[in-house]
Amino acid sequence: MSELTIRDLHVSVETEQGNKKILKGVDLTIKSNEIHAVMGPNGSGKSTLAYTLAGHPKYHVEGGSIELDGEDVLEMSVDERARAGLFLAMQYPVEIPGVTVTNFLRTAKTAIDGEAPAIRSWVKDVRESMQNLRMDKSFAERNVNEGFSGGEKKRHEILQLELLKPRFAVLDETDSGLDVDALKVVSEGVNRAKESTGLGLLLITHYTRILRYISPDFVHVFVDGRVAEEGGAELADRLENEGYDRFLTGTNVG
Amino acid sequence: MSVPVTSAKPRTEAPLDHSKIGSAQHSAGGLGLSPVQTRSERFAAYEVERFQPARPTDAEWKYTPLAKVEPLTAGELDGGSYEYESQVQGGASVSWIARDDARIGTAGTPEDRASANAWSSFERALAIEIEGEDAAATVARRAMGGTARAAHLVIEAAPNSRGVVVLENTGGALLAENLEIIVGDAAELTVISLHEWEDDAIHLASHFTSIGRQGHLKHVSVTLGGDVVRVNPTARLGAERGEVELYGLYFADAGQHIEHQVFVNHDAPHTTSTVTYKGALQGDGAHTVWIGDVLIGRNGTGTESYEQNRNLLLSDGARADSVPNLEIETGDIVGAGHASASGRFDDEQLFYLQARGIPEDEARRLVVRGFLGEVVQKIGVPEIEERLDAAIEAELAVTP
Numbered sequence: 209m210s211e212l213t214i215r216d217l218h219v220s221v222e223t224e225q226g227n228k229k230i231l232k233g234v235d236l237t238i239k240s241n242e243i244h245a246v247m248g249p250n251g252s253g254k255s256t257l258a259y260t261l262a263g264h265p266k267y268h269v270e271g272g273s274i275e276l277d278g279e280d281v282l283e284m285s286v287d288e289r290a291r292a293g294l295f296l297a298m299q300y301p302v303e304i305p306g307v308t309v310t311n312f313l314r315t316a317k318t319a320i321d322g323e324a325p326a327i328r329s330w331v332k333d334v335r336e337s338m339q340n341l342r343m344d345k346s347f348a349e350r351n352v353n354e355g356f357s358g359g360e361k362k363r364h365e366i367l368q369l370e371l372l373k374p375r376f377a378v379l380d381e382t383d384s385g386l387d388v389d390a391l392k393v394v395s396e397g398v399n400r401a402k403e404s405t406g407l408g409l410l411l412i413t414h415y416t417r418i419l420r421y422i423s424p425d426f427v428h429v430f431v432d433g434r435v436a437e438e439g440g441a442e443l444a445d446r447l448e449n450e451g452y453d454r455f456l457t458g459t460n461v462g
Numbered sequence: 463m464s465v466p467v468t469s470a471k472p473r474t475e476a477p478l479d480h481s482k483i484g485s486a487q488h489s490a491g492g493l494g495l496s497p498v499q500t501r502s503e504r505f506a507a508y509e510v511e512r513f514q515p516a517r518p519t520d521a522e523w524k525y526t527p528l529a530k531v532e533p534l535t536a537g538e539l540d541g542g543s544y545e546y547e548s549q550v551q552g553g554a555s556v557s558w559i560a561r562d563d564a565r566i567g568t569a570g571t572p573e574d575r576a577s578a579n580a581w582s583s584f585e586r587a588l589a590i591e592i593e594g595e596d597a598a599a600t601v602a603r604r605a606m607g608g609t610a611r612a613a614h615l616v617i618e619a620a621p622n623s624r625g626v627v628v629l630e631n632t633g634g635a636l637l638a639e640n641l642e643i644i645v646g647d648a649a650e651l652t653v654i655s656l657h658e659w660e661d662d663a664i665h666l667a668s669h670f671t672s673i674g675r676q677g678h679l680k681h682v683s684v685t686l687g688g689d690v691v692r693v694n695p696t697a698r699l700g701a702e703r704g705e706v707e708l709y710g711l712y713f714a715d716a717g718q719h720i721e722h723q724v725f726v727n728h729d730a731p732h733t734t735s736t737v738t739y740k741g742a743l744q745g746d747g748a749h750t751v752w753i754g755d756v757l758i759g760r761n762g763t764g765t766e767s768y769e770q771n772r773n774l775l776l777s778d779g780a781r782a783d784s785v786p787n788l789e790i791e792t793g794d795i796v797g798a799g800h801a802s803a804s805g806r807f808d809d810e811q812l813f814y815l816q817a818r819g820i821p822e823d824e825a826r827r828l829v830v831r832g833f834l835g836e837v838v839q840k841i842g843v844p845e846i847e848e849r850l851d852a853a854i855e856a857e858l859a860v861t862p
């Protein structure tokens with residue numbers, strides 16, 4: 209049983225207009241096997257939270273803490289966090305020219321496990337996961353994310369989630385830009401990963417759509433850099449009907 | 463990051479400052495005026511005396527550290543024979559030939575003073591002949607030494623032959639040389655020139671190519687070592703349906719100058735050229751220059767041409783100059799384009815890889831190998847591809 213604890217997190221980002229405060233005191237605790245949905249309007253700081261957890265250098269932590277089973281995550285480099293068991297499925301996955309998916313996956317797996325995976329079972333695992341995600345075999349030899357459609361990029365993120373087996377995963381708008389079929393395939397992948405490893409999930413989304421396929425234990429509504437309201441799955445249903453309007457009065461986020 | 467440029471429209475761009483009029487090179491830069499000319503009108507001659515001293519205002523010397531190369535542009539050169547090792551397979555042979563051999567001068571004429579100096583000074587030329595279907599030759603030069611030298615090489619692929627020639631250059635050198643590549647009708651030739659010189663080597667090379675009817679040349683220039691290395695490949699597609707692929711791969715360390723001036727001259731119908739040069743730079747004062755001229759002349763109807771240069775800057779203090787030029791004199795072509803981009807290492811790529819647990823140094827290696835790998839994969843000789851992968855790895859291990 210693992211626990212990821214975020215306490216009173218304050219984060220700013222360097223912009224052309226100077227330093228901008230984005231997260232203004234976020235508290236969130238996720239345990240293994242739990243699914244937490246973070247919902248909120250555009251610009252409320254959801255991706256900032258995701259990137260800060262992963263350690264993106266653009267985001268500066270001004271205060272608060274992030275701990276993974278008592279270990280100080282903020283002290284860790286980006287790759288150390290991944291090796292400690294954090295995974296971020298990105299909203300905008302990056303293209304890496306000249307690096308094939310096969311090479312990339314094997315290198316990442318080796319780095320995370322501290323040793324190269326046994327060839328035969330690894331090749332089989334990759335093939336199976338790709339089949340489950342309805343990814344054509346040819347993807348293995350393509351360069352990472354290069355020329356992938358939006359949906360293909362998201363499948364590729366979930367493929368990594370399945371193969372790298374993290375303890376906690378943050379999925380940043382994995383649902384956006386997916387049609388219903390792709391959404392189903394991707395959600396099944398997430399559910400499979402959770403079933404097999406018992407990972408804890410932080411599911412960031414703007415819409416409630418994906419929550420029909422991945423049912424959250426907790427819902428946190430994010431507004432203007434903090435959690436404005438929390439509840440169970442029923443809160444998502446309310447948001448589905450009412451939207452974010454009632455949270456937005458008095459703020460200028462939209 | 464500069465913006466890649468692609469263009470299929472005719473475009474003339476050639477404010478070069480040499481005239482071919484008269485019997486000697488004369489400069490027009492003295493008054494600060496340069497006549498507009500095309501690349502094909504650059505002054506060319508075999509005799510060194512007909513060239514002006516090299517000056518920083520000359521188009522062909524503009525980027526080159528002139529003081530360092532002066533022994534080659536202005537000094538006396540030892541044109542005697544040198545030691546080499548060769549390995550041949552199938553219908554390949556290597557031998558010294560006389561200065562007055564009929565093949566010499568058939569592929570090109572010097573267009574700069576160092577090239578003419580080498581031409582005026584060499585005593586015998588080394589000839590590599592390719593015949594038959596499966597010929598291969600490797601010529602290794604490991605001890606060219608520190609005295610200023612001139613050399614002349616001829617590679618001749620007989621009509622309908624198929625072969626691979628590898629030139630390996632290691633050790634020290636202060637060398638000006640010309641290489642003539644003669645590709646016979648329907649011959650298929652690969653020439654791989656590896657420059658893995660010692661740190662203080664200075665090497666100025668001009669490679670001239672003539673390609674016969676339906677001939678095909680793949681030319682690869684790889685530069686990893688040396689202080690100043692300048693390789694200028696010129697390919698004239700003067701017979702119908704000739705094809706040329708020119709590839710370059712380079713890695714410049716601190717203080718190193720690596721330059722390529724590539725010229726492709728489409729001078730017959732239905733010819734094809736592909737030019738891809740890729741380089742990585744790391745360290746203070748690492749400098750690379752790429753000038754890519756493509757001329758599609760009036761005879762070049764049905765030409766297909768694409769040239770690109772991409773540079774990856776891995777540290778501060780490195781500089782990549784990249785100048786593509788495309789001149790088109792006929793409206794009847796299949797396609798022509800060029801692209802050039804020099805960019806810093808992309809931190810978002812690094813973040814993505816690190817977020818998957820890959821440590822920073824390994825992530826950098828992965829990205830650089832991926833970047834240069836596109837050219838490595840074009841070589842088509844597995845042993846050399848493996849060797850280059852290892853050499854690139856070693857370059858990256860040197861922290862800036």
Ligand SMILES: Nc1ncnc2c1ncn2[C@@H]1O[C@H](COP(=O)(O)OP(=O)(O)O)[C@@H](O)[C@H]1O
Pocket residue numbers: 221222223230248249250251252253254255256257266
């Ligand atoms: N790298 C950045 N540079 C400048 N502004 C940023 C950056 N990242 C986020 N922001 C700003 O911070 C706010 C929150 O953005 P983000 O975390 O992406 O929100 P969300 O994911 O909820 O849509 C927005 O106003 C956005 O413009």
Ligand SMILES: [Mg+2]
Pocket residue numbers: 254255256299380381
């Ligand atoms: Mg976002």
